[in-house]
Amino acid sequence: MHRSAAGAAAHPALLPLLGRTPVARIHADLPHPHPGFWAKLECLGAGGMKARAAMSMLTGARGRGELRPGAPVVESTSGTMGIGLAFAGQALGHPVILVGDRELEPSMRQLLRAYGARLELVDRPAAQGGWQAARIARLHEVLARTEGAYWPDQYNNPDNPAGYRSMAAELIGQLDHLDVLVCSVGTGGHSAGLVGPLRRRWPRLKVIGVDSVGSAIFGQPARPRLMRGLGSSIHPRNVRHGVFDEVHWVGPAEAVDACRRLARGSFVSGGWSTGAVALVSAWAARAEPGAVVATVFPDGPHRYLGTVYDDDFCHAHGLTATAPATRPLEIPHPRAAEAFGWARCRAVVDPVGARAEGALAPHVLAPGGAA
Structure with missing residues (x-):
């Protein structure tokens, strides 16, 4: 232990605990059988x-x-x-x-x-x-x-994505090949940090962004969101819209169902982001037979025992009232319709950098239903 000039205790012995997380092969039905995908288990790294x-x-x-x-x-x-x-x-x-x-x-x-x-x-x-x-x-x-205080500004700080270069190096060492990377998107840090090194290693890598319904990141209107950890009501500059080949919006009912299936069928699980990326990763593995698909599980399940894994919470928020969607609904453009359940769009736009192309269409996509 050391002390800084201001007297605060520093513990550099913690540093070797950072990262170095394993990957696990996931085969749990999500909700259908799939060929399997790789998940980087960040819950097993300190912090x-x-x-x-x-x-x-x-x-x-x-x-x-x-x-x-x-x-x-x-x-x-x-x-x-x-x-x-x-x-x-x-x-x-x-x-x-x-x-x-x-x-x-x-x-x-x-x-x-x-x-x-x-x-x-x-x-x-x-x-x-x-x-x-x-x-x-x-x-x-x-x-x-607060005298002398520093604000990292995780939403816009380029050092945020730079922190994930170590994860990219670990994935390159852990996987022989990679065809599809599935990333949850909130501040945009880990997707921005991973894609550059991984595409240098595998130039044809396809990248799928996973957002929350009610998030404004990819051009949908901002709404109150039940899910935390992915999505945003603001537009972080760290999000690199141009690196994504497509985007999926996932609703809380789908994320909860996926989290619980993971826990029952693969033992490893997590929270909202984990459920959302697992659902989309299983879909990608089914949609592209033979493709090697990988994603990142950001944390473990313990934070979510009172929400995702709590029957009373899920019932109170209507997450068990209807069967979750089993496949995404296709929309041609983020402004074509508002998604309230799992939806997919292959037109990825930066809602700040691009000019608005008219108001949002006056119809919505309900969970499991048609526009």
Whole structure:
């Protein structure tokens, strides 16, 4: 253990625990039989998947002199990045202040506090931008009153995707070949960080983005979202729209069903993002026989025992009222229809960089139904 100039304890012995996660072959029916796909189990690395990005952002800022030794780190989180920053803060000797919201699960609040993070919680979403915008507004208040504080800005910081180069190197060493990569998309960090190195190794690699219904990232209208960890009400600059060959939007009922099938049939599982990418990965393995498909399971199931794996929660939110979709509905363009269940689109657009092509069509795609 070492102490920084400001007196905060640093624990560099934690650093070898970062990353180095295994891949597992997944064969659980999702919901149909499929040839199988590979999943990178980030839950088995200290701090989870986003510890990679957190370490990259803090070490980058320290190298540039933007983050002084022992200075506080302040960030907005729906949970997973908070765990990663708690790890990085302990390793490097920085106190961590996290801005969350009232939707943050009690178990996650307890865990973040146990790791030494200080929490600031907002109690209502912003009229524009929802919980994310409300958290960012509070974050700026915290920065203004906290001397020397540093904001990594995970949504726009290029050091976020840079943190996943180590994961790309691990995948290249673990897989003989890769045809299809399936990535959940929130801040855009891990997809942006993985695609470059993986396409240099396998130039014909197909990349499928997986978003949440109600997310604005790929041109759908922003709506309140039950799922956390993927999707966004704002437009992170770290999302590289041009690297994706297609995008799927997945609803909470499909994600819950996939998570539970994973737990029963493969033992490894996780939360909303894990269920969503598993569903799409199984679909891709069926749709392209013989293709080698891989994805990333960002975390494990423990955070979600009161939501994804809780029968009362799922019943209260209508997630068990109807059978989840078993295949995606096709839409020609993100603005052609609003998806409320699993949908697929091969026209990938940057809703900020491209000019609007007219208002959203006045019809929706309901879960399991036609437009």
